[in-house]
Amino acid sequence: MKLWGGRFEKSTDKLVDDFNSSISFDCRLYRQDILGSIAHSRMLGKCGIISVEDSALIQKTLAEILSDIEKGLVEFEVDAEDIHMNIEKILISRIGDVGKRLHTGRSRNDQVALDIRMYLRDESASVTEMLVSLGKTIIDTAKSSLDIIMPGYTHLQRAQPITLAHHMMAYLQMFKRDIERLSDCARRINVMPLGSGALAGTTYALDRQMVADELGFAAITENSLDGVSDRDFAIELASCLSIIMMHLSRFSEELIMWSSHEFGFVEMDDAYSTGSSIMPQKKNPDVAELVRGKTGRVYGDLMALLTVMKSLPLAYNKDMQEDKEAIFDAVDTVKMCLPVFTRMLATIKIRSENMYRAAQGGFTNATDVADYLVKKGIPFRNAHEITGKMVLYCIDRGKPIDDLSMEEFKSFSENIQQDIYTEISLEKCVSGRGLPGGPSRESVLKSIENAEKFLSMF
Numbered sequence: 370m371k372l373w374g375g376r377f378e379k380s381t382d383k384l385v386d387d388f389n390s391s392i393s394f395d396c397r398l399y400r401q402d403i404l405g406s407i408a409h410s411r412m413l414g415k416c417g418i419i420s421v422e423d424s425a426l427i428q429k430t431l432a433e434i435l436s437d438i439e440k441g442l443v444e445f446e447v448d449a450e451d452i453h454m455n456i457e458k459i460l461i462s463r464i465g466d467v468g469k470r471l472h473t474g475r476s477r478n479d480q481v482a483l484d485i486r487m488y489l490r491d492e493s494a495s496v497t498e499m500l501v502s503l504g505k506t507i508i509d510t511a512k513s514s515l516d517i518i519m520p521g522y523t524h525l526q527r528a529q530p531i532t533l534a535h536h537m538m539a540y541l542q543m544f545k546r547d548i549e550r551l552s553d554c555a556r557r558i559n560v561m562p563l564g565s566g567a568l569a570g571t572t573y574a575l576d577r578q579m580v581a582d583e584l585g586f587a588a589i590t591e592n593s594l595d596g597v598s599d600r601d602f603a604i605e606l607a608s609c610l611s612i613i614m615m616h617l618s619r620f621s622e623e624l625i626m627w628s629s630h631e632f633g634f635v636e637m638d639d640a641y642s643t644g645s646s647i648m649p650q651k652k653n654p655d656v657a658e659l660v661r662g663k664t665g666r667v668y669g670d671l672m673a674l675l676t677v678m679k680s681l682p683l684a685y686n687k688d689m690q691e692d693k694e695a696i697f698d699a700v701d702t703v704k705m706c707l708p709v710f711t712r713m714l715a716t717i718k719i720r721s722e723n724m725y726r727a728a729q730g731g732f733t734n735a736t737d738v739a740d741y742l743v744k745k746g747i748p749f750r751n752a753h754e755i756t757g758k759m760v761l762y763c764i765d766r767g768k769p770i771d772d773l774s775m776e777e778f779k780s781f782s783e784n785i786q787q788d789i790y791t792e793i794s795l796e797k798c799v800s801g802r803g804l805p806g807g808p809s810r811e812s813v814l815k816s817i818e819n820a821e822k823f824l825s826m827f
């Protein structure tokens with residue numbers, strides 16, 4: 370018997386039951402659904418819409434159902450369609466007509482909107498927690514690599530010397546913005562839709578604010594049509610999650626490259642790598658590769674949500690049931706990636722000698738040679754030209770600029786003096802970049818301090 374069976378003369382085709390049913394994936398909303406129903410029934414009692422005794426019995430029974438579900442004692446039915454009707458059906462089977470009063474002044478349309486908002490509110494908080502712990506690991510890595518010099522790249526060509534700490538702290542900035550985005554998105558998730566009814570509110574004098582307060586919502590939705598048909602918050606969250614994955618995929622890509630023989634900058638811990646079934650020598654960075662790969666899947670979830678919602682007329686449409694698998698998958702994927710990525714990073718071995726050698730090899734101090742000439746009075750464009758010639762000369766002879774003799778230096782410019790050797794050392798190139806945001810030890814320490822202050826707020 371369907372809870373909505375009154376106007377029907379035939380039962381639903383079995384194929385339609387299966388097709389329509391969402392219980393296989395929305396069963397995970399059981400907790401939110403029950404807490405929402407407890408708050409709704411308490412409010413119905415308080416407002417005199419149902420009796421206080423009925424309200425109390427409903428609340429008590431819902432709490433029992435919750436604990437039975439958590440003990441694994443409850444089986445949901447496909448025929449009961451979704452989590453909302455499954456729980457209501459169980460309630461009615463336990464307390465009969467009293468249970469039938471729960472759905473007064475409510476529709477599944479505002480109920481499902483409530484449940485997803487409550488669910489995503491919790492999930493975005495737990496993603497935030499994971500980002501904070503990734504942030505702390507990044508900071509630990511940065512603290513231990515303040516003096517590890519490596520080449521910074523543009524176009525994947527060695528560009529200028531930086532430190533590994535500076536490179537790490539670049540990622541910290543990205544994840545910091547991700548945390549900010551999530552907390553901003555959470556403000557829009559945390560709005561209470563019950564009272565929107567099916568679409569046009571309800572004639573019962575519900576106390577919407579009471580329900581919002583009880584469930585910890587910061588506000589109530591302001592339009593009943595919008596209250597049941599808004600899924601912006603899920604799309605927004607999927608977009609925040611996609612950006613997190615985009616950051617993780619860039620980080621992963623670098624670690625994959627860095628752990629190649631060609632770079633040799635890092636080595637993944639054995640516990641975070643895998644071998645090959647045929648090539649005995651292989652140690653593959655599978656974790657980083659999978660994180661990179663799963664990025665595509667989260668983007669797919671975002672696209673699915675946008676496309677489900679595209680062109681839907683107001684208010685609720687069944688299409689919207691398709692929101693759940695996509696947003697659940699996006700959340701699950703990110704929650705799977707973040708902790709394993711964090712552990713992988715925490716256990717990585719850094720090959721600082723190879724980083725240093727790479728920074729020495731690629732003329733990464735050429736800008737500093739040009740800047741040296743500028744400080745000796747030569748206009749920058751001329752300095753650039755002179756240094757370019759020097760680089761060409763060094764390429765021909767297979768040596769770094771630092772190895773030129775004083776005589777050789779003088780042949781390029783009379784303005785060059787003995788101090789060139791200290792002024793263009795890799796150490797000086799880094800320490801000389803002491804502007805806020807630069808790679809010098811002091812600047813990076815300042816940015817670590819700011820980041821620690823930020824993370825301590827969560």
Ligand code: ARG
Nearest residue numbers: 391451477478481687689690
């Ligand atoms: N299972 C539905 C969903 O996820 C719940 C709302 C159904 N409402 C309706 N009128 N059919 O969207």
